[in-house]
Each structure stands twice: as C-alpha cells, then as structure tokens.
Amino acid sequence: EVQLVESGGGLVQPGGSLKLSCAASGFTFSASTMHWVRQASGKGLEWIGRIRNKGNNYATTYSAAVKGRFTFSRDDSKNTAYLQMNSLKSEDTAVYYCTRGGDGLDYWGQGALVTVSS
Amino acid sequence: QSALTQPASVSGSPGQSITISCTGTSSDVGGYKYVSWYQHHPGKAPKVMIYEVSNRPSGVSNRFSGSKSGNTASLTISGLQAEDEADYYCASYTSSDTVLFGGGTKLTVL
Numbered sequence: 496e497v498q499l500v501e502s503g504g505g506l507v508q509p510g511g512s513l514k515l516s517c518a519a520s521g522f523t524f525s526a527s528t529m530h531w532v533r534q535a536s537g538k539g540l541e542w543i544g545r546i547r548n549k550g551n552n553y554a555t556t557y558s559a560a561v562k563g564r565f566t567f568s569r570d571d572s573k574n575t576a577y578l579q580m581n582s583l584k585s586e587d588t589a590v591y592y593c594t595r596g597g598d599g600l601d602y603w604g605q606g607a608l609v610t611v612s613s
Numbered sequence: 614q615s616a617l618t619q620p621a622s623v624s625g626s627p628g629q630s631i632t633i634s635c636t637g638t639s640s641d642v643g644g645y646k647y648v649s650w651y652q653h654h655p656g657k658a659p660k661v662m663i664y665e666v667s668n669r670p671s672g673v674s675n676r677f678s679g680s681k682s683g684n685t686a687s688l689t690i691s692g693l694q695a696e697d698e699a700d701y702y703c704a705s706y707t708s709s710d711t712v713l714f715g716g717g718t719k720l721t722v723l
Contacts, residue, residue: 530712532659532714539616539700539702539714539715539716539717540651540653540659540702540704540714540717541714542704542711542712542713542714544711545712556710556711558614558711559614592658592659594659598661598664598665598668598670599649599651599661599663599664599665599670599704600649600651600659600661600704601661601664601670603658603659603660604658605657605658606658
C-alpha cells in the first residue's frame with residue numbers, strides 16, 4: 496500500500512522557521528520526483544515546487560511565492576522528503592501536501608497544517 | 614503567474630453530464646500534453662482523475678474524461694453521482710518548468 500505521511504506542522508511566529516517531513520512507503524521513492532502543494536483555508540491548491548531524483552541531480556524548482564525562503568531536500572535512505580520553511584509569513588498559513596510526480600500527481604499525503612501567527 | 618482559469622462552480626442533477634473548463638495560454642495548457650485533473654473532497658487528500666490531458670488512472674471511473682483544444686482543457690463527468698460532489702482542479706506543466714493549478718471548481722450535485 497502506498498503511503499505518504501507528512502509531519503512537523505504546527506504554529507510558528509512570523510519570521511520563524513519550520514521543517515516538514517514526508518515519509519514515503521509502498522513505491523520506489525528514490526526514483527520519484529516529489530512535489531509540494533499547499534492550500535490556504537478557503538483557497539485553491541497552489542504548487543510550491545519539486546525535488547527531482549538522484550538521476551536528475553536532485554534538481555529543485557520553486558514557485559515565485561516561496562523561492563529564497565523554502566528549501567526542498569530528501570534522504571533516499573530514509574524514503575523521506577523534507578520542506579524547510581524560513582522567514583515565514585502569515586500568507587504561508589496553509590495545509591501542506593507532499594505528492595509524487597508520476598502519472599500526474601498520483602500519490603498524496605494527508606497534509607500538514609502550518610499556522611503562521613503571533 | 615496567475616492561476617489557470619476555471620469556473621468557480623458548476624452543478625448538475627444525478628445522471629446528467631457536466632463539463633469543467635480550464636483555460637490557460639500557449640505557455641502552459643496549449644503548449645504541453647501535461648494537463649491533469651484532481652478531485653478534492655474537503656479534509657481529504659486530492660486524487661488524480663485525469664493525467665496527460667485524457668488518460669485515466671487505474672481505478673478511476675470511465676465516467677470521467679478529459680480533452681484539450683488550443684489553450685483550454687476540459688473535464689467531463691457523465692452520469693453524475695452524489696459522490697462526485699467535490700472541488701475539481703486542473704493543473705498544467707508550464708514553459709517555466711513549473712506546475713500551475715487552476716483556481717478550482719466546486720461541483721454541486723443537485
């Protein structure tokens with residue numbers, strides 16, 4: 496059974512940092528490109544970026560909204576992807592999903608809620 | 614980069630067919646075959662319903678179909694069922710090597 500489980504969400508003050516983890520099982524994680532998508536309350540889905548696999552040099556791409564503040568990484572030995580979020584703003588408050596790029600974005604986690612507030 | 618354009622809402626009665634449009638530009642929808650559609654029930658993980666414009670993943674009902682003409686992609690759901698009520702999002706690969714989602718469409722089954 497395929498599973499993606501996000502963890503690390505919570506409440507953080509503006510300007511603060513938070514790191515999300517996405518633990519994968521049930522598929523070949525090391526061969527996969529992992530994407531991150533977020534959804535603010537009452538808003539639509541927003542793609543924030545991806546990290547490719549080793550064969551593609553772990554290349555990363557970021558949306559303009561998070562570039563320079565967020566960093567994607569992965570540990571293939573642990574089947575885990577990470578999202579490091581720095582300089583957080585109130586507008587970063589959202590549910591964050593990790594998802595695999597396959598036939599479309601074919602596997603999704605349940606999401607982790609990040610709330611940026613003082 | 615602005616979101617792809619979708620109608621905010623559509624509705625239909627059980628058994629009817631509905632179509633949701635997704636309009637972009639030649640730099641995204643019109644330029645690539647990588648258009649996908651997602652069903653999202655609030656509080657659950659999104660689910661891919663169509664990938665590469667018109668391909669249906671294993672396990673997705675054949676009541677769901679996708680197409681594209683120029684810069685506009687479409688998702689058609691035939692034989693509407695109550696469980697189809699959800700938010701639907703299109704997404705496209707872009708010339709900037711990013712992925713762009715539509716603003717989402719709320720489907721109401723009357």
